[in-house]
Amino acid sequence: MDKINKRHKLVTTWIKEAAEFILDNKDNIDVEEKTSINDLVTNMDKGIEKELVKKIRETYPEDRIVSEEGYGDDVEELDGTVWFLDPIDGTLNFVTQRENYAVMIGIFEDGIGQQAYVYDVVQDKLYSAIKGRGVSCNEQTLEVPKDRSLNEGVIGVSSVLLVENKFPFVREIGKASLGTRVIGSAGLESVEMVKGNTVAYIAANLKPWDVAPGLMFMEELGMKATRFDNSPINLLENNDTVLGTEAAHRQIMDKINPK
Amino acid sequence: MDKINKRHKLVTTWIKEAAEFILDNKDNIDVEEKTSINDLVTNMDKGIEKELVKKIRETYPEDRIVSEEGYGDDVEELDGTVWFLDPIDGTLNFVTQRENYAVMIGIFEDGIGQQAYVYDVVQDKLYSAIKGRGVSCNEQTLEVPKDRSLNEGVIGVSSVLLVENKFPFVREIGKASLGTRVIGSAGLESVEMVKGNTVAYIAANLKPWDVAPGLMFMEELGMKATRFDNSPINLLENNDTVLGTEAAHRQIMDKINPK
Numbered sequence: 001m002d003k004i005n006k007r008h009k010l011v012t013t014w015i016k017e018a019a020e021f022i023l024d025n026k027d028n029i030d031v032e033e034k035t036s037i038n039d040l041v042t043n044m045d046k047g048i049e050k051e052l053v054k055k056i057r058e059t060y061p062e063d064r065i066v067s068e069e070g071y072g073d074d075v076e077e078l079d080g081t082v083w084f085l086d087p088i089d090g091t092l093n094f095v096t097q098r099e100n101y102a103v104m105i106g107i108f109e110d111g112i113g114q115q116a117y118v119y120d121v122v123q124d125k126l127y128s129a130i131k132g133r134g135v136s137c138n139e140q141t142l143e144v145p146k147d148r149s150l151n152e153g154v155i156g157v158s159s160v161l162l163v164e165n166k167f168p169f170v171r172e173i174g175k176a177s178l179g180t181r182v183i184g185s186a187g188l189e190s191v192e193m194v195k196g197n198t199v200a201y202i203a204a205n206l207k208p209w210d211v212a213p214g215l216m217f218m219e220e221l222g223m224k225a226t227r228f229d230n231s232p233i234n235l236l237e238n239n240d241t242v243l244g245t246e247a248a249h250r251q252i253m254d255k256i257n258p259k
Numbered sequence: 260m261d262k263i264n265k266r267h268k269l270v271t272t273w274i275k276e277a278a279e280f281i282l283d284n285k286d287n288i289d290v291e292e293k294t295s296i297n298d299l300v301t302n303m304d305k306g307i308e309k310e311l312v313k314k315i316r317e318t319y320p321e322d323r324i325v326s327e328e329g330y331g332d333d334v335e336e337l338d339g340t341v342w343f344l345d346p347i348d349g350t351l352n353f354v355t356q357r358e359n360y361a362v363m364i365g366i367f368e369d370g371i372g373q374q375a376y377v378y379d380v381v382q383d384k385l386y387s388a389i390k391g392r393g394v395s396c397n398e399q400t401l402e403v404p405k406d407r408s409l410n411e412g413v414i415g416v417s418s419v420l421l422v423e424n425k426f427p428f429v430r431e432i433g434k435a436s437l438g439t440r441v442i443g444s445a446g447l448e449s450v451e452m453v454k455g456n457t458v459a460y461i462a463a464n465l466k467p468w469d470v471a472p473g474l475m476f477m478e479e480l481g482m483k484a485t486r487f488d489n490s491p492i493n494l495l496e497n498n499d500t501v502l503g504t505e506a507a508h509r510q511i512m513d514k515i516n517p518k
Contacts, residue, residue: 037410037437038438092437092438093413096411096412096456097413097454097455097456099456100456151296152355154351154352154355154356154418154443157441159438159439159440160438162421162422162430162433162439163421163430163433163434163439164430164434171423171424174418174421175422175423178296178297178351178355179297179419179441179443180421180422180441181418181441181442181443182416182440183440184413184440196356197356197358197359
């Protein structure tokens with residue numbers, strides 16, 4: 001338990017330092033396109049990831065790192081301790097809005113979530129989970145959301161799923177819910193689930209660092225996180241992902257995979 | 260000017276009192292369906308509107324009121340001073356999330372916007388406009404957002420437009436932008452425009468009280484607010500609405516109404 005508590009303190013400090021760096025430098029960012037005009041990276045993403053990787057390597061030299069901007073390791077198996085880093089989740093929001101983004105870390109041991117962090121920098125809210133202890137916001141344990149079904153709540157969806165026609169079932173699921181919401185950050189969408197603000201979140205092609213903290217939050221709260229075909233999330237590849245309350249997740253699976 | 264300043268102080272006080280009432284009573288709300296399971300009204304919407312109407316009538320007996328829950332007047336022309344009230348904009352968010360909703364008031368004289376208010380209750384941010392003085396947040400004047408085009412920003416869209424197939428051009432517009440976002444409150448979407456977080460907001464069938472403050476915000480900031488066919492917003496009826504920077508609005512009009 002000492003090991004976990006110590007690591008929790010360290011990670012919290014590192015994340016707050018990263019956030020301070022972002023807030024101090026947010027008026028001087030350089031933006032580059034990665035694969036398209038809405039897949040962006042900034043000097044901030046890179047700088048923060050580099051610094052976090054350095055700190056992790058110094059303190060936990062045995063651990064391996066899976067991260068967005070290329071400073072991590074080439075991880076092909078989930079044995080041992082693996083860190084998932086997303087220095088700025090919601091980079092497009094960061095670039096165009098300077099809000100609605102998060103610094104995220106997930107720590108898994110032999111593929112099992114141990115600790116997870118989503119820091120909403122502008123709101124100064126750090127959502128964290130330690131295995132077996134639930135999910136907290138700024139160290140206050142949150143209540144477990146009710147098991148609401150689709151027609152009792154709104155759902156989070158990724159922008160691409162609504163504008164593209166590749167997944168028409170998403171619109172059907174949207175219609176079965178009370179409405180859809182789009183934030184543009186997988187991490188903040190998982191926070192909406194944690195708060196009970198949404199009953200599900202549906203997104204295609206999430207990277208391991210996008211989904212790792214949300215996966216652990218769902219496990220801690222007795223909620224579901226799977227791929228579209230109801231198989232488990234695989235943290236070694238990209239995942240078409242559904243987070244949901246038990247009831248909403250079941251309804252969504254029935255719609256995606258009708259018998 | 261004294262008249263405007265006095266009215267500004269009064270309205271600010273009334274809105275803060277309404278918000279206090281909401282926050283004090285948010286654990287005891289009764290929900291009723293209006294036209295469907297996602298068109299809701301609560302005892303809070305009704306209570307606040309009743310109280311605001313009472314205050315307006317006591318202080319400004321000549322003025323008329325257009326409001327959501329039925330305590331206002333039957334207004335058929337926009338001459339004189341007309342108040343547009345939405346006691347809780349984003350009622351579905353209020354009911355399911357207890358956040359992401361706003362108290363809204365717009366004051367128009369002979370159809371011209373004089374004052375507008377959108378109060379994000381949970382964030383404690385009051386966005387307000389006085390004719391000729393720009394838009395403020397908590398009394399601090401905000402910068403006028405840049406005239407960014409669709410491919411330089413994300414856009415706000417109403418949930419219905421993305422899940423229904425009635426307006427397929429909305430998805431084309433979404434693809435031409437950097438991405439879509441959905442909040443579920445027309446008032447807070449207009450605030451996203453005011454902050455420069457989005458370059459446009461597209462929504463079908465907005466009621467006069469949904470769109471009145473946003474219309475005035477756009478006028479103060481040199482941004483555009485029209486109906487889908489590029490005609491002016493009509494505050495006596497429902498409006499399929501586009502708010503936008505000049506550049507994004509022009510691009511959207513070209514897509515909705517191709518030559």
